[in-house]
Amino acid sequence: MQIRLFRKTRWQLATWYAVVMALILSLCGFVVYEVIIDAYVVSINRELESVAGTLHDVIEPNLKQPGITEPVFRQVLPNICLAQSSCSTQKILRHGKTTPDEHGIFSPVYKDKQYYIRFVDGSGRLIAVAGFQADELPPTVLPQVWQTLKDLQGNRYSQKSLLLHTQDNQYWGYIQVGRSLNDLDNRLAALKVILALGLPITVLLVGGSSWWLAGLAMRPIDSSYKQMQQFTSDASHELRTPLAAINATVETLFDMEYLSEEARDILASIQRQNYRLAELVQDMLLLSRLEQQTQATQQIHCCLNILINDLLEEFSALAAAASLQLTSLVLCQELLYVMGDEDQLLRVLSNLIANAIQYTPAGGYVTVILKRTNGHAVIEVQDTGIGIASHEQKWIFDRFYRVNSDRSRRTGGSGLGLAIAQAIVQAHGGSIQVQSQVGKGSSFIVHLPLTEKQKQLTCLSTDEN
Structure with missing residues (x-):
């Protein structure tokens, strides 16, 4: 398993x-x-x-x-x-x-x-x-x-x-x-000794047998889950071709001069929905490959300081349009490196920052904090947004889970972003968790194991964008 x-x-x-x-x-x-x-x-x-x-x-x-x-x-x-x-x-x-x-x-x-x-x-x-x-x-x-x-x-x-x-x-x-x-x-006294020694030994034997029995009981579930994963992977892979064909056909129709404005609106709607469907298929395929550990990854030294700076530059315009202050806070005296796939790590952090901007009202703050704790790099994405109820926090990393229907209608999305983020972080040997209060904001915390690079560089203690 x-x-x-x-x-x-x-x-x-x-x-x-x-x-x-x-x-x-x-x-x-x-x-x-x-x-x-x-x-x-x-x-x-x-x-x-x-x-x-x-x-x-x-x-x-x-x-x-x-x-x-x-x-x-x-x-x-x-x-x-x-x-x-x-x-x-x-x-x-x-x-x-x-x-x-x-x-x-x-x-x-x-x-x-x-x-x-x-x-x-x-x-x-x-x-x-x-x-x-x-x-x-x-x-x-x-x-x-x-x-x-x-x-x-x-x-x-x-x-x-x-x-x-x-x-x-x-x-x-x-x-x-x-x-x-x-x-x-x-x-x-002899009976007490027998009970004192026999009970722990019996419990250990019971624990070992229960582990074995639990494995036997879960084999059919494991097999069914793997079949479901394989089906999801195969279906997602097969859907990419017709979706690409639909998108190519729509773009070809856009080039025709005799199309009416109403037809162009219909084609634009088809193109948008096709794009959303293609993204959903791509996310499902990525999530399936991550869980099956078949996703190809390029393990290189990734500097988290540089990744965060690039993302803040990328999202600064989006934050400004939402009337938010997007800042970073680096609490270290050296650059922090981790071994991993740079594109996947960028996807995790961009997903967290995008969610923070999306669910924070105008006038709020989004802060990305980078620090080092016990051999791990810790990245916190804090916001002053609407927050998440405590009874829903344990479900938000499940695929397709949305906190409420109103939020789903307003923001759209497939509900796979946090599930993919968790799968990527776990594939890199790390962990992700959330701390949140309704009406006060949320903080998503990512732990990644550090790899020291030979060349020591000095980084700014605080970097604001």
């Missing part, structure tokens, strides 16, 4: 597809992440609730006095450590350091699930502990049923608290059973 518009459209299609897919995949990843978290948390909480409930049901029927440990504590939890005793917290169970028989019926819970068990009285005072790393948990005891705690190393624990009663229904205190969430946090 050689057409710049198609390349731009292909990029847009691929980009939008990749963005949409990235959003969809991000949303799916977030949903999967949340579902996994919820499922795992529910599983942990059910397991914790089962252990806490079993301990509660075994211990509570044997409690006689509030805050007093009974023999059942030691029977159920052989490694229990009373808070007022001198047992070291180093004896609290850690992975693989003790045998299952030391810990009674709950030894599998200690070994594999990293549980801890705490007993506190009604005032929150710690009575006894058992299980995994109970000494590193916060000393503050809260009565909430479900809590998430952190130890000194930042490890998280899920904890369930159940109220204990004595045999005579007095408040004995609480049993708090907690489970380490390290395995959950590790799984979630």
Whole structure:
């Protein structure tokens, strides 16, 4: 696909597809992440609730006095450590350091699930502990049923608290059973890494595939457009011969002495319309060749200062007839050269200047500015004319587009001038854009890559015609 518009459209299609897919995949990843978290948390909480409930049901029927440990504590939890005793917290169970028989019926819970068990009285005072790393948990005891705690190393624990009663229904205190969430946090961290790495890679793959698919989808359009271009080129080329014949015939008829004045007026009208049609055909042929890159160009060093001076001399009479001031402003200390076709560059600039004069009321100004910016020559054609509405500025470089019907009837023209100007500028590796406000005027800005000529000349900073 050689057409710049198609390349731009292909990029847009691929980009939008990749963005949409990235959003969809991000949303799916977030949903999967949340579902996994919820499922795992529910599983942990059910397991914790089962252990806490079993301990509660075994211990509570044997409690006689509030805050007093009974023999059942030691029977159920052989490694229990009373808070007022001198047992070291180093004896609290850690992975693989003790045998299952030391810990009674709950030894599998200690070994594999990293549980801890705490007993506190009604005032929150710690009575006894058992299980995994109970000494590193916060000393503050809260009565909430479900809590998430952190130890000194930042490890998280899920904890369930159940109220204990004595045999005579007095408040004995609480049993708090907690489970380490390290395995959950590790799984979630791994999942985050997978999502963080997998999503960009997937988006890149989607972007590449979308670029390929967009190319496949646009091949029929590209083929049709090339056929249309070829038809336009062939038709324009074939129309030149009969138009030239019509013009020759009209000129021959003008040489006949016996023609009436009315016939001469009719022939003059035919000649004018034939001339307009010939110009339209020539413009269409040129535009088609520029887009197909088959237009022969003579790449030479073109001095933009000289081109602008010549054009200002050429259009000075037209500007004076329209009661306008046509001036140039050169903001550089050297001559600016570009590689290109001089005739085509003259056509671009003459088209912009002619439009500026055409759409500027009497008493206005048209200024051509030449300057150098970042390795490019910048030519601005400014006017104080009627301006162009912002919503129409993006269409004015399309072929046959006219801003409004009133302007078309008043000025005539084919509507191909700016399209040809853009095609010529792009063929020279440059760009053209417009800035305009209705009622205040317009500024057409052309950027062309510079080529430094060996001979340095001095140019005037300001040149007025």
